[in-house]
Amino acid sequence: MIESLIAVIIFSLTLWFVGSPLFKKEEETLISSVNDNLRLKKETVLSTIRDLELDFALKKISDDQYQELKNQAYQEGAEILKKIDKDQENKDWKERIEKDLERMKHEI
Secondary structure (H helix, E strand, O other), X not given: XXXXXXXXXXXXXXXXXXXXXXXXXXXXXXXXXXXXHHHHHHHHHHHHHHHHHHHHHOOOOOHHHXXXXXXXXXXXXXXXXXXXXXXXXXXXXXXXXHHHHXXXXXXX
């Protein structure tokens, strides 16, 4: 009876240790994809701002249009930077939790 219970526990732990990296890879890929997407959006906003400044300098757009479009781009850029910062903060917390879990596994 006890031997069967121990065998089930060992099997479960082995399955968890073997399977957990597979799930971790998918999650890391998803996080990486989100980060890449945010960084691409940031670069797009920066490019838009540069283009706006050039168009304004060449008198292609009015001062009112320039101010409105620039404000929109800055707002969008600020939102993207907040998301990037939040993702980095979440990643830092996740790494700290994983380190604590690893430490706890070794203590057991």
